[in-house]
Amino acid sequence: MSDSNTTLFTNPSTFILQGIPGLEGAHVWIAIPFCIIYAIALLGNFTILFIVKTEPSLHEPMYYFLCMLAVTDLVLSTSTVPKMLSIFWFNAREIDFSACLTQMFFIHCFSAMESGTLMAMALDRYVAICHPLRHSTILTKPVVAKMGLAVALRSGVLALPYPFLVRRWPYCRTNIIPHSFCDHIAVVTLACADVRVSSYYGLFVLFSAIGLDALLILLSYAQILRAIFRLPTKDARLKTFGTCGSHLCAISTFYIPEFFSSLTHRFGHVPLHLLILIGNVYLLMPPMLHPIIYGVRTRQIRDRLLRLFAPKGT
Template sequence: MSDFNTTDFTNPSTFILLGIPGLESSYIWISIPFCTMYAISLVGNFTILFIVKTEQSLHEPMYYFLCMLAITDLVLSTSTMPKTLSIFWFNSMEINFHACLTQMYFIHCFSSMESGILVAMALDRYVAICHPLRHSTILTNPVVSKIGLAVVLRSCILSLPYPFLTRRWPYCRNNIISHSYCEHIAVVNLACTDVRLSSYYGLFVLFSVIGVDVISIIVSYTQILRAIFRLPTKDARVKTFGTCSSHLCAISIFYIPDFFSSLTHRFGHNVPLHFLILFANVYLLVPPMLHPIIYGMRTKQIRDRLLRLLTQNQS
């Protein structure tokens, strides 16, 4: 380990991920809920993909976007959790410099992609409720494909500067990252130069991507609520609003922890480091775990298809 604490190197071949400093004695216990959440995420999201693929009646825009969300959740959780668990179980702290940059890119790219997919799903709900008779003509398969492509390209392009900027900084302090994965700020803070460009770019992406996406969702749901309140009966209003409940839950479990994590990292100077790292891991695990559960429980078509699969297997 002493070789990795050396100074005066500009391009480290490896970084050392400490995991969760201060909680080393509890790694085995921490790994149990982490591994459980990751396993539920894998099973749940693969189940969503299988059900939508095999059920012809689910070949609609809402479920195409749901499949994109499931794929994004799988990549996002898998980009960090296997390495984190290897730290907890095997004390495998080394990570190759380029693998670290790749992990950083995947985290930012697919976090941005998930935000864009939630906006696309809000658009689908807006068209379905405000223009129900034109839903199939507005959100055709080519339009859905173009929306998906736009979300992917935006995320991939805007996330490219993260690893490229990080790679160009000279690292002459040490190569020890006080985190369980290659979190952007935790890595660039090891550089021995002015890294404000990386910090400013991170803020730019936060406001231009997450900020714009949140505003778009708010505008969509403002129009949706106006349309719902125009409905003649209370039952009709409740039933129509119920079609948005899964999406609203998905929005809440993604954006609320995201904003909390961003604010505490920048302004929570008195917050213990182990709490920040724990929360950062939970933020990348909980949405991928809960999304398939929420849509599986609250979406009748998926729930019915899943029940048929289970009863067929039992018989």
Template sequence: MSDSNTTEFTNPSTFILLGVPGLEAAHVWISIPFCTMYAIAILGNFTILFIVKMEQSLHEPMYYFLCMLAVTDLVMSTSTLPKMLSIFWFSSREISFSACLTQMYFLHCFSAMESGILVAMAFDRYVAICHPLRHSTTLTDSVLAKIGLAVVLRSGILALPYPFLARRWPYCRTNIIPHSYCEHIAVVNLACADIRISSYYGLFDLFSVIGMDVFFITVSYTQILRAIFRLPTKDARLKTFGTCISHLCAILALYIPDFFSSLTHRFGHNVPLHFLVLIANVYLVVPPVLHPIIYGVRTKQIRGRLLQLFTHKVT
């Protein structure tokens, strides 16, 4: 370790990202699945945006929310994956202090935004199934805009304390981050100060935002399931529930890796560091990859339009 990394400083000009600590020799091999998934995420989410824009029949609330989800996925993955791949491929480990805090903000902001969009999509499913005759009058363009603005404002405001708290701590031990991106806890753990407020805020954000969102989604689906079970025939119940499968898969793809990554990083003291870092990396790339696949496969209109595009190209 160089002297520049061990001398005392209170505001380092740069941090050093190690990538996956302990697996540096395998960085090139690790980069292959992450690069592949990133390419799939970029292609898939841009395809969703293109199809919804071009197909007039998809100009409905569910697909507007899906476009918001696609944009969120693109921003969240792009804020970390290019830098991560540069570490794996070119050993480009330096990141400026300001860039590190900016990356931290984007991660938490768009992660919360993604959760909020899933709540909005659950509300859309609730209105469509429980009050189908009022769907078009309830979810008007004005209401959709207000929901989108509320999701953006909530996420942007709640993510602000992360970089502000990280900036105020003195960093006098090292500027080496044992991670492949500027994860909040990985950064503030370098501070030579009592960082409990940062740790507590991270847990508060996790359980209040995600917990509240999961609560609202659960309430929505409780009402949805009650409405489905009241349908007269099994075929009608299965068909109606089938319209929710894509959304339920998207929920699982986001929340399961999120909770697992956050809790193991805070409480998994006996878990190898390289495993924690890999899990955190997987959390960032799995939802952006799975969302367009889930909706592309499960949604008849998107699947039909996509097949139509490929058929026209072939002919």
């Protein structure tokens, strides 16, 4: 593979992931916080799933969507972090072409699924606050299941063209990807062809799916704020708005890095190593922060956690 950056080829059997270009000497140290973050994400999201499954009082739409978010975070982080750590610690840079396309599909599918889940959670908060008496009749278990299925199908359909677009381009210069995972744009920029179709499709997904979800979330919260400001007392307003706090924090940890990473990758003039670090943080931080946010801010989950870990008889 020493000549892989000069050998002519049209269908490489493998790609070489560089990790974080320019920071190769620090890979071992960078991997330590990444490994800790991944371990916290695994523990936190599995704990959320266990608590919701074993606590009947949490069998409500909000917590079903939270479970969906936890599963999404687990798949999203597990599809990238183990390979990332093998690059940083063991210099295992090669990735099979098909494995690269599979990883790309999972990254984009579950990123879109996470966005859709956050949008569904915003709808749940809207119904709970603006139509509280009808919440149980509007968001029944079959409706929640259909919403989850719709989010999953939409995400899969939108992500499916990514590997097909990558496969159709010829790669005649290099198979070295200046990234720590198979990001769509990072791969197609290696192609010896006009890849504007891939770039335009990526922007289409960004704005039509994730952008649309963000818009619907904003509209939901506009209606929620209207309903909150109509409440008679300040305490009632604060208490009602407090039920949205966890969701607002979760939204911030996902959408801000997502849009910043996607737009700077296409239009920004940011040093490459910083760009790659931003992309890694975007994939790593939400899976770690979401269970912490909901564990700290949601009383039902916090109380169940305390009962789970408190000594018996106290």
